[in-house]
Structures are given as C-alpha cells and as structure tokens.
Amino acid sequence: xxxxxxxxxxxxxxxxxxxxxxxxxxxxQCGKCTAGCPAAFAMDxxxxxxxxxxxxxLTEMALNSNSxxxxxxxxxxxxxxxxxxxxxxxxxxxxxxxxxxxxxDKKVAAFNKAxxxxxxxxxxxxxxxxxxxxxxxTGQPLKDLQLGLPMMQRGKASPLPHKIKGRGEIKKIFERVxxxxxxxx
Ligand code: SF4
Ligand code: SF4
Numbered sequence: 001x002x003x004x005x006x007x008x009x010x011x012x013x014x015x016x017x018x019x020x021x022x023x024x025x026x027x028x029q030c031g032k033c034t035a036g037c038p039a040a041f042a043m044d045x046x047x048x049x050x051x052x053x054x055x056x057x058l059t060e061m062a063l064n065s066n067s068x069x070x071x072x073x074x075x076x077x078x079x080x081x082x083x084x085x086x087x088x089x090x091x092x093x094x095x096x097x098x099x100x101x102x103x104x105d106k107k108v109a110a111f112n113k114a115x116x117x118x119x120x121x122x123x124x125x126x127x128x129x130x131x132x133x134x135x136x137x138t139g140q141p142l143k144d145l146q147l148g149l150p151m152m153q154r155g156k157a158s159p160l161p162h163k164i165k166g167r168g169e170i171k172k173i174f175e176r177v178x179x180x181x182x183x184x185x
Pocket of ligand 2: 072091
C-alpha cells in the first residue's frame with residue numbers, strides 16, 4: 001500500500017514527466033546517455049543514475065544533486081538515448097522545480113538569476129555585469145576584481161555590454177515565460 005509520501009513522490013514524478021514531455025519508465029539503464037555526456041565527470045550522479053533515482057522515487061535526492069546544475073543542456077544524452085528519453089529536458093525541468101522549492105544552493109540560484117537577467121537585458125551574456133551582479137548578491141563584491149581589471153585592460157573583457165539586435169524578441173520570450181508561470185529573473 002502506498003504511503004502519503006509515496007503518493008507525493010509519484011505526483012511529483014508525473015509532473016516532472018509531463019513538463020519535460022518524456023517518460024522515465026522507458027529507460028532500461030543502458031548508460032549511453034552517461035557515456036556521451038561531456039559534463040558527467042563533474043556530476044555527483046551521472047545522467048543514467050539521475051533517471052534511476054526518479055524511477056525509484058528518490059526525487060529529493062535527484063533534485064538536490066549537483067548534476068542538474070552541472071548539466072550544460074547540450075542534448076547529447078537525449079539524442080543518444082535508444083529509448084527516446086529526453087534527459088536534457090528532464091534536467092531542465094528539475095532545475096526549475098529545485099528553484100521553485102528553494103532547495104537550490106543559494107550561490108547556484110544567484111548565478112542562475114544573474115545569467116538570465118543578463119540575457120533578458122542584453123540578449124546575450126555580459127561577463128563583467130554577470131560577475132558583478134553575482135558577486136554583489138552573494139556578498140563578495142571584491143571577488144574577481146584582481147582578475148577582471150587586467151582582463152579589461154588587455155581588451156579580453158569589456159566594461160560595457162554589447163547589445164544584440166532583436167532584444168525586443170528576447171524580452172518577449174521572458175514575458176511569455178512569466179505569463180505561463182515561469183519566474184522572471
Ligand atoms: S541512454 Fe536512455 S535508456 Fe540508456 S540509460 Fe540513458 S536514459 Fe536510460
Ligand atoms: S544535456 Fe546535460 S546531461 Fe545531457 S549530455 Fe548534455 S550535459 Fe550531459
């Protein structure tokens with residue numbers, strides 16, 4: 001008989017699957033996703049194990065893993081999977097769920113917010129602004145100063161953002177995400 005916790009986990013897994021548009025039960029643990037993942041070496045649990053955790057109902061463990069944040073969304077795993085499991089989409093869905101629950105490491109959440117806010121405002125990342133926002137919100141304003149100033153002097157980093165064309169369209173994407181329940185950076 002399922003306990004209330006089992007029911008909650010099942011409901012969460014259904015939600016993740018629905019949002020990611022994929023099914024974890026298709027996975028037969030062949031490991032092709034992990035073998036091709038360029039970031040697996042830095043993850044605490046490689047993609048195959050993250051899927052296995054979800055199959056076993058270990059949702060908290062999966063949502064608290066650093067794997068979902070190390071994932072570079074390159075989609076190699078999804079294209080290699082012989083069962084058509086969209087692992088990259090699941091990783092993305094889990095990142096959003098972890099942010100919503102506030103279980104994410106504060107520095108990871110601050111970096112995520114700074115990155116998205118850069119893309120929203122300039123249409124691309126503005127490295128100096130990204131680092132400044134991240135360092136200010138994490139209470140370390142002088143961090144990277146020693147590295148950043150010489151880089152700017154040598155023209156390796158710009159003190160001003162380069163804006164791209166079509167920023168209006170990018171802003172509309174963010175507005176649309178907010179309309180459907182996503183969080184604005
Ligand atoms: S490649 Fe697909 S089937 Fe194989 S372990 Fe990864 S998710 Fe599972
Ligand atoms: S999308 Fe993420 S999990 Fe998949 S191969 Fe790329 S880095 Fe690895």
